[in-house]
Amino acid sequence: MKERFDAKDLARAVSAGVLNPGQDQALLEFLKRQPGTQPSFQLAHVAFYLGALLIMAAMGWLLTEAWMRIGDVALLVIALAYIVCLTFAGLLMQRRGQIIPAGVLAAVAVSIVPLAVFAVERLTGIWPLDDTQTGYHNYYSYVQAGWLLMEAATVVAGLLMLRLIPFPFIVMPIAVALWFMSMDLSEWFYGHTFTWEQRLAVSLWFGLVLLAVFLVIDGRTRQDFAFWGYLAGLLAFWFGLSLMESDSELNKALYCLINVGLMGVAVLLRRPMFMVFGAMGVAAYLGYLSYEVFADSLLFPVVLSVIGLGVIALGLLYQKHREALTVRLRSKLPVGLQQLLPALRR
Incomplete structure (x- = not known):
């Protein structure tokens, strides 16, 4: 859903009968004179x-x-x-x-x-x-x-x-x-x-x-x-979390899962910063796999490229269906946890 409106949006509101003719320009001028508060x-x-x-x-x-x-x-x-x-x-x-x-x-x-x-x-x-x-x-x-x-x-x-x-x-x-x-x-x-x-x-x-x-x-x-x-x-x-040292492959995989969880929280709360930190963590783990675990593998860069393209596709899908995905993900949670989550900001 759009969070900013322009003259074309207001003109469509006039055509739909939501605003009377002339009110769109008056409203637009009023909004232009308002100082930014967000x-x-x-x-x-x-x-x-x-x-x-x-x-x-x-x-x-x-x-x-x-x-x-x-x-x-x-x-x-x-x-x-x-x-x-x-x-x-x-x-x-x-x-x-x-x-x-x-x-x-x-x-x-x-x-x-x-x-x-x-x-x-x-x-x-x-x-x-x-x-x-x-x-x-x-x-x-x-x-x-x-x-x-x-x-x-x-x-x-x-x-x-x-x-x-x-x-x-x-x-x-x-x-x-x-x-x-x-x-x-x-x-x-x-x-x-x-x-x-x-x-x-x-x-x-x-x-x-x-x-x-x-x-x-x-x-x-x-x-x-x-x-x-x-x-x-x-x-x-x-x-x-990221600066903690561990020689355990299980702990490193758990670190990746935690960051994937942060990306899920980003969808739940509609907060992009969780996605940014989660993506950095996942990228760090994949970098570790590339340089340490699969250093001699010819297929790993190809697989990683395919994963990257898939992530981009998921991002496009999320952008298009953000509202429905967030609501659907929240509906899967227990009722008590749903009540703790904040109302979504537009």
């Missing part, structure tokens, strides 16, 4: 998100040691100035009906909260880490229990910001802070024995929990808050 791949929207990511990067993991030498007071003043100015600008944009740039600016403001807390901790002397761990950019690189206050403050600030400017992208810095918190709490629990494998397991389970939480939220809010929650959950789950 994210899309319009150039302006891409610019909004790209600008936000650049600011987040500049004030996050690209913040160098040179900035640490300007002093904690100056660091706090700069962080607070960013937060206040970005929040004020976001509120101003929201008042003018520019919802997307307002929400993007608000999300950037939330992402800078850890820097402000970092400066406050150092000024008050409650900074829990030693001098070799004082670089703020390490917050994005290393698991340390000492970051917990920064992460908790970010979550609280994000929730408060959602009350001021309810925009889905604000979920992303909240989810990232919770992901970091899950790692740092695990480091605090395990101590110095917190291994790489344990970190991957924590990331995997955190991702699953996050996906479950946003499955409950999905379809129950006016705006699509689940999108960014799903993305954060998939990143944590998929990378935790």
Whole structure:
């Protein structure tokens, strides 16, 4: 079903008697004057998100040691100035009906909260880490229990910001802070024995929990808050799963089946991002088979090409019958599980 309408669609509505003559042009002019409220791949929207990511990067993991030498007071003043100015600008944009740039600016403001807390901790002397761990950019690189206050403050600030400017992208810095918190709490629990494998397991389970939480939220809010929650959950789950080492062929095959399952979830929820992550996982497994298991087979590339053509054909089939396939797949599930699934967004 089409999600955007043009003049031809409205003209057909007039011909069908749904609209009176002249109402189609009036409606079209009205829609043209409305500011965009839903994210899309319009150039302006891409610019909004790209600008936000650049600011987040500049004030996050690209913040160098040179900035640490300007002093904690100056660091706090700069962080607070960013937060206040970005929040004020976001509120101003929201008042003018520019919802997307307002929400993007608000999300950037939330992402800078850890820097402000970092400066406050150092000024008050409650900074829990030693001098070799004082670089703020390490917050994005290393698991340390000492970051917990920064992460908790970010979550609280994000929730408060959602009350001021309810925009889905604000979920992303909240989810990232919770992901970091899950790692740092695990480091605090395990101590110095917190291994790489344990970190991957924590990331995997955190991702699953996050996906479950946003499955409950999905379809129950006016705006699509689940999108960014799903993305954060998939990143944590998929990378935790994909980076796990195993010499068992059974485990590798299970990894492929899990990714096929993600592709099935994409059809159930009509969320393309599940299809993307699932396809990457299946492709990784097929690549492993190509280079390790069937390295000397002449037929494997041919078979794989046929499979690729089949996948493309399935994609075309899904595009044509998306609604019917989703409804049919959902009908095969138990009634209790069907009730848990969100209503489909158009």
